[in-house]
Amino acid sequence: MEDDFVLRSDDIGGFSFAAVFDGHAGFSSVEFLREELYKECVAALQGGTLLTSKSSSAVGKALEEAFRNADLKLINWLEETGKQTESGSTATVMFANNEMLIISHVGDSSVVLSCSGKAKVLTNPHRPYGNNKVSLQEIRRIREAGGWIVNGRICGDISVSRAFGDMRFKTKKNEMLAQGVAEGRFSAKFVSRVQFKDDLLIASPDIYQVALASDAEFILLASDGLWDYVNSLDAVTFVRNQLRKHGNVQLACEALAQTALDRRSEDNISIIIADLGRTNWESLPLQQQNFVWELSQAIGTIALVSLGIWASSFLSL
Structure with missing residues (x-):
């Protein structure tokens, strides 16, 4: 709960x-x-x-x-x-x-x-999916920040685009990438091309x-x-x-x-x-x-x- x-x-x-x-x-x-x-x-x-x-x-x-x-x-x-x-x-x-x-x-x-x-x-x-105005704005903001969306989830992980906490999308983004490589979710080559410009969740x-x-x-x-x-x-x-x-x-x-x-x-x-x-x-x-x-x-x-x-x-x- x-x-x-x-x-x-x-x-x-x-x-x-x-x-x-x-x-x-x-x-x-x-x-x-x-x-x-x-x-x-x-x-x-x-x-x-x-x-x-x-x-x-x-x-x-x-x-x-x-x-x-x-x-x-x-x-x-x-x-x-x-x-x-x-x-x-x-x-x-x-x-x-x-x-x-x-x-x-x-x-x-x-x-x-x-x-x-x-x-x-x-x-x-x-939410980072859908065709309504707000969703499209959220998708654009996330991509401009250096993030990506897989199956309606930011970095294939979370299905809301604004929230409190969630450090891995704010202050711990690089750590999130390293963990993803270690777990086999991301390739090292893919991660090397990622450039974060802002927080993915706000x-x-x-x-x-x-x-x-x-x-x-x-x-x-x-x-x-x-x-x-x-x-x-x-x-x-x-x-x-x-x-x-x-x-x-x-x-x-x-x-x-x-x-x-x-x-x-x-x-x-x-x-x-x-x-x-x-x-x-x-x-x-x-x-x-x-x-x-x-x-x-x-x-x-x-x-x-x-x-x-x-x-x-x-x-x-």
């Missing part, structure tokens, strides 16, 4: 905090980031002062600084402790109040906003600042263990129907995770639902779901799941 999540209802300039981490090659990076990234964000945002200033450029620069500092500290910590030195983690962070949602995003988790039942995907996954976040209009109902943040098996519209429809039945976001998280498992997800799944408290769920009509969704409910499988609950009371600061 290498996923984790953090929820904070502290008054950070009138905002609450939530984050999902998806670790790989061990849990050490997640273990470090779940506390340190929050601290770095709060410090860079001057305790929340920048959030209340409503300066989008200042907020963006602060969150970029926070992610950069957290990554540097993580790499130093991994080197000093020797704990799972190849580990890394994605991170998607949210600050929200009743009017504004601010996201700082690295990796392949995703945030979806439900607006009167319409699914608005707010983030783009950082922890530079995409920043999104979204005004929450009157039709905004809830925010859904989850790791790729959900999104690789459930699309955004199906997820929003499912959650709305769940909340219509019982109004309980924890039960909705559990049911949505189970749906991904029923669709044969074998990845870790972390889900946070932030109910904005604006919707009378009992008054909503039941939405129809497609046949494939219903059929998938009959299929059982097993995986590890971490579930987050972020009640609307946390947003009423």
Whole structure:
């Protein structure tokens, strides 16, 4: 289990905090980031002062600084402790109040906003494959840095292009090449032609600042263990129907995770639902779901799941 999540209802300039981490090659990076990234964000945002200033450029620069500092500290910590030195983690962070949602995003988790039942995907996954604009930009950046991609993986190894940690693609690139030769993955002749010009993986976040209009109902943040098996519209429809039945976001998280498992997800799944408290769920009509969704409910499988609950009371600061 290498996923984790953090929820904070502290008054950070009138905002609450939530984050999902998806670790790989061990849990050490997640273990470090779940506390340190929050601290770095709060410090860079001057305790929340920048959030209340409503300066989008200042907020963006602060969150970029926070992610950069957290990554540097993580790499130093991994080197000093020797704990799972190849580990890394994605991170998607949210600050929200009743009017504004601010996201700082690295990796392949995703945030979806439900607006009167319409699914608005707010983030783009950082992956070194695909034909969408973001993926093509990531592929170009990696190649310009001296890296290569094999079967959708950087140097044939990792399938995300932005993450914290992962020293072998940052400060230990030459060591990674030497290890690859020793293991027979690379030839000495091939390695002699490799010239790295920059880090292959980066922890530079995409920043999104979204005004929450009157039709905004809830925010859904989850790791790729959900999104690789459930699309955004199906997820929003499912959650709305769940909340219509019982109004309980924890039960909705559990049911949505189970749906991904029923669709044969074998990845870790972390889900946070932030109910904005604006919707009378009992008054909503039941939405129809497609046949494939219903059929998938009959299929059982097993995986590890971490579930987050972020009640609307946390947003009423």
